[in-house]
Amino acid sequence: MKGGGSIEIGEVSKDAYRKKGVKRGLSIMDFILRIIGGVATLASAVSMATTDERLPFATAFIQFRAEYDDLPSFVFFVMANSVVCGYLVLSLILSIFHIVRSTAVKSRIFLIVLDMAMMSLLTAAASAAAAIVYIAHYGNSQANWFPICQQYNSFCERISGSLIGSYIAVALFLIIILLSHVAIFRS
Amino acid sequence: MKGGGSIEIGEVSKDAYRKKGVKRGLSIMDFILRIIGGVATLASAVSMATTDERLPFATAFIQFRAEYDDLPSFVFFVMANSVVCGYLVLSLILSIFHIVRSTAVKSRIFLIVLDMAMMSLLTAAASAAAAIVYIAHYGNSQANWFPICQQYNSFCERISGSLIGSYIAVALFLIIILLSHVAIFRS
Numbered sequence: 001m002k003g004g005g006s007i008e009i010g011e012v013s014k015d016a017y018r019k020k021g022v023k024r025g026l027s028i029m030d031f032i033l034r035i036i037g038g039v040a041t042l043a044s045a046v047s048m049a050t051t052d053e054r055l056p057f058a059t060a061f062i063q064f065r066a067e068y069d070d071l072p073s074f075v076f077f078v079m080a081n082s083v084v085c086g087y088l089v090l091s092l093i094l095s096i097f098h099i100v101r102s103t104a105v106k107s108r109i110f111l112i113v114l115d116m117a118m119m120s121l122l123t124a125a126a127s128a129a130a131a132i133v134y135i136a137h138y139g140n141s142q143a144n145w146f147p148i149c150q151q152y153n154s155f156c157e158r159i160s161g162s163l164i165g166s167y168i169a170v171a172l173f174l175i176i177i178l179l180s181h182v183a184i185f186r187s
Numbered sequence: 188m189k190g191g192g193s194i195e196i197g198e199v200s201k202d203a204y205r206k207k208g209v210k211r212g213l214s215i216m217d218f219i220l221r222i223i224g225g226v227a228t229l230a231s232a233v234s235m236a237t238t239d240e241r242l243p244f245a246t247a248f249i250q251f252r253a254e255y256d257d258l259p260s261f262v263f264f265v266m267a268n269s270v271v272c273g274y275l276v277l278s279l280i281l282s283i284f285h286i287v288r289s290t291a292v293k294s295r296i297f298l299i300v301l302d303m304a305m306m307s308l309l310t311a312a313a314s315a316a317a318a319i320v321y322i323a324h325y326g327n328s329q330a331n332w333f334p335i336c337q338q339y340n341s342f343c344e345r346i347s348g349s350l351i352g353s354y355i356a357v358a359l360f361l362i363i364i365l366l367s368h369v370a371i372f373r374s
Binding site for chain 2: 070071072073105113119124129132134136144145146170174177178185
């Protein structure tokens with residue numbers, strides 16, 4: 001928006017200041033949400049990766065034991081959460097840049113595209129893990145898959161719990177992307 | 188952009204026409220991609236939902252049979268694909284509106300938000316189904332889950348194939364959302 005005559009300049013710059021304030025507020029909120037998202041994905045990754053249950057009985061050859069890397073979906077889950085956590089930490093740099101220079105547009109669009117990709121990755125990982133957790137809990141009689149949670153109780157509680165962090169992070173990503181759009185279009 | 192003096196008007200309107208042409212081109216591409224996406228999700232939903240295999244042998248009480256609704260993840264997959272297909276068909280109305288009025292911005296943002304939600308839904312459904320398809324193919328020795336594909340061969344081929352349509356649609360959504368952003372910011 002270009003102000004026309006010199007009479008309006010005072011009014012225009014006051015309006016611009018107000019808008020800049022709103023944008024700065026949105027950028028600060030974006031920064032906070034990214035930190036929460038990073039903590040949530042880190043918690044998910046760590047709680048899934050450190051799961052390890054040994055059953056109190058054993059045969060001569062086998063110690064019954066459940067770990068996350070017995071199931072490829074859980075490995076994908078840990079990897080995706082680690083990648084997204086790393087991305088969120090790195091994106092803080094751009095987020096701080098947006099707080100300082102709150103009228104930046106191109107870097108915001110760049111960040112939106114990356115956010116969308118990371119949200120898709122995290123959604124995929126969380127759903128794949130959730131599908132396996134469901135089978136672990138309830139099994140499937142038609143396919144003759146036995147619910148392993150009947151033996152590995154604490155293992156199942158941990159893997160179910162670790163899904164929560166991921167879903168929180170997906171919801172935060174949705175909010176972050178919406179806020180970025182608001183920040184861009186209030187110009 | 189508001190043109191200043193009356194001398195520049197011709198130039199500005201020529202530039203505006205060119206930009207309008209680009210926007211119209213993007214809108215037409217958006218329309219075509221939505222149709223392809225709709226067909227892909229429809230194909231996924233139908234091919235998964237009509238899967239039905241009976242094994243050629245039976246005991247006195249059991250006819251061995253595999254259908255998609257034996258597994259909750261596949262039911263979710265069919266439902267999500269149907270919902271997204273319906274959404275894509277309905278969104279064609281707004282897409283046509285964008286071809287006619289190519290400078291519209293608010294309706295594009297509205298569509299971007301819905302597109303993002305639908306893309307997340309489809310990603311979640313496709314990943315959950317893929318996780319189960321993986322178990323069906325390779326089983327899991329630690330959890331004692333048997334690979335059912337050894338018996339239900341054609342069932343497994345169908346469910347694996349039906350994933351493709353969903354993943355194509357997810358990729359199309361990414362392109363559609365990017366195109367919408369380009370159409371908005373070239374103003």
